[in-house]
Amino acid sequence: MPRVFVARRIPAAGLDRIAAAADVDVWPDRLPPSPDQLRERVRGCDGLVSLLTDRVDAALLDAAPTLKVVSNFAVGFNNVDVPACTARGVRVGNTPGVLTDATADIAVTLMLAAARRLGESATDAKEGRWLTWEPLGWLGQDLAGKTLGIVGMGRIGFATAKRLHHGWGMKVLYTARSAKPDADRELAARRVELDELLRDSDYVSLHADLNPTTKGLFGADAFGKMKRTAVFVNTSRGPLVDQPALAAALRAGTIFAAGLDVTDPEPLPPDHELYALPNCVIAPHVASATVGTRDAMANRCADNLLAGLCGDPLPYPVNNV
Numbered sequence: 001m002p003r004v005f006v007a008r009r010i011p012a013a014g015l016d017r018i019a020a021a022a023d024v025d026v027w028p029d030r031l032p033p034s035p036d037q038l039r040e041r042v043r044g045c046d047g048l049v050s051l052l053t054d055r056v057d058a059a060l061l062d063a064a065p066t067l068k069v070v071s072n073f074a075v076g077f078n079n080v081d082v083p084a085c086t087a088r089g090v091r092v093g094n095t096p097g098v099l100t101d102a103t104a105d106i107a108v109t110l111m112l113a114a115a116r117r118l119g120e121s122a123t124d125a126k127e128g129r130w131l132t133w134e135p136l137g138w139l140g141q142d143l144a145g146k147t148l149g150i151v152g153m154g155r156i157g158f159a160t161a162k163r164l165h166h167g168w169g170m171k172v173l174y175t176a177r178s179a180k181p182d183a184d185r186e187l188a189a190r191r192v193e194l195d196e197l198l199r200d201s202d203y204v205s206l207h208a209d210l211n212p213t214t215k216g217l218f219g220a221d222a223f224g225k226m227k228r229t230a231v232f233v234n235t236s237r238g239p240l241v242d243q244p245a246l247a248a249a250l251r252a253g254t255i256f257a258a259g260l261d262v263t264d265p266e267p268l269p270p271d272h273e274l275y276a277l278p279n280c281v282i283a284p285h286v287a288s289a290t291v292g293t294r295d296a297m298a299n300r301c302a303d304n305l306l307a308g309l310c311g312d313p314l315p316y317p318v319n320n321v
């Protein structure tokens with residue numbers, strides 16, 4: 001029987017299918033294995049189920065020369081050194097599509113929460129600062145009819161834009177590496193340069209994957225080009241943002257507010273300056289965290305792993321092995 005290491009307990013929808021076909025070792029702890037522990041457990045395995053918290057690099061692959069397939073339990077695969085896997089003939093797969101709606105829902109949730117100062121006002125209410133109904137109390141920003149800038153018009157960017165265009169009548173601008181005719185046609189969206197998007201958008205939502213062209217894309221320069229009333233949302237990956245620059249922009253009122261589902265590092269330490277800012281709403285990387293979505297991810301993860309163990313092409317491949 002092939003041997004598989006699963007780097008954390010994943011939903012039974014996928015785990016049971018893997019366990020029926022392989023000798024499975026599941027990491028039992030809530031916290032991820034350290035790099036040393038991961039190397040140790042993967043030694044001699046044919047398959048690995050990795051999470052976005054697990055670094056799959058050349059050192060790990062060298063320790064596991066029998067590895068045929070890495071099935072990442074996520075759509076983002078920046079934790080995997082894909083060229084190193086390809087060079088060793090290791091297939092890599094991810095879980096695209098099934099978490100698109102759940103992630104777009106959280107992008108909209110964070111946008112509303114940040115624009116309407118929900119974190120700040122709910123905390124004030126709980127802590128005794130709700131004195132009366134105030135005409136000038138907790139004033140936020142409207143969404144209806146405003147301009148939305150999507151940075152990275154892929155699956156999740158498109159799903160977020162659809163919700164906000166059809167639901168709130170927002171005009172849509174976007175950036176992407178290639179044209180997106182569906183977005184242009186269905187949402188009357190317009191592909192623009194990043195500078196124009198920053199200048200003209202009331203809401204900027206980040207959906208590009210983490211790659212060398214997007215790392216640090218949002219720094220002091222980008223925030224300085226945005227409207228003072230703008231709301232910034234990030235559900236993609238923390239390292240796309242220069243966090244000290246974001247904190248400075250929120251503190252100085254360079255932008256109005258931010259909603260983040262991802263940070264750098266994760267977890268963000270409880271004493272981090274961003275938590276102290278009333279105009280910053282932070283969720284602990286929960287965008288795909290619904291029962292149905294995580295079951296679907298587990299199934300997609302099992303589909304990839306089982307195909308790779310058989311030496312077949314993966315249904316949701318990241319590389320071309």
Ligand SMILES: NC(=O)C1=CN([C@@H]2O[C@H](COP(=O)(O)OP(=O)(O)OC[C@H]3O[C@@H](n4cnc5c(N)ncnc54)[C@H](OP(=O)(O)O)[C@@H]3O)[C@@H](O)[C@H]2O)C=CC1
Binds near residue numbers: 209
């Ligand atoms: N918070 C969470 O829990 C979750 C986070 N994510 C994150 O969201 C990301 C996106 O997922 P998904 O939509 O499925 O992926 P897609 O691959 O469909 O979308 C990514 C988009 O980013 C675009 N892009 C890449 N580089 C740039 C750039 N320099 N400038 C502008 N656009 C760029 C790509 O453009 P092009 O198409 O032209 O190549 C593509 O359209 C994931 O990689 C992951 O990091 C995903 C799910 C859950």
Ligand SMILES: O=CC(=O)O
Binds near residue numbers: 073076
């Ligand atoms: O961040 C989550 C993912 O699936 O990518």
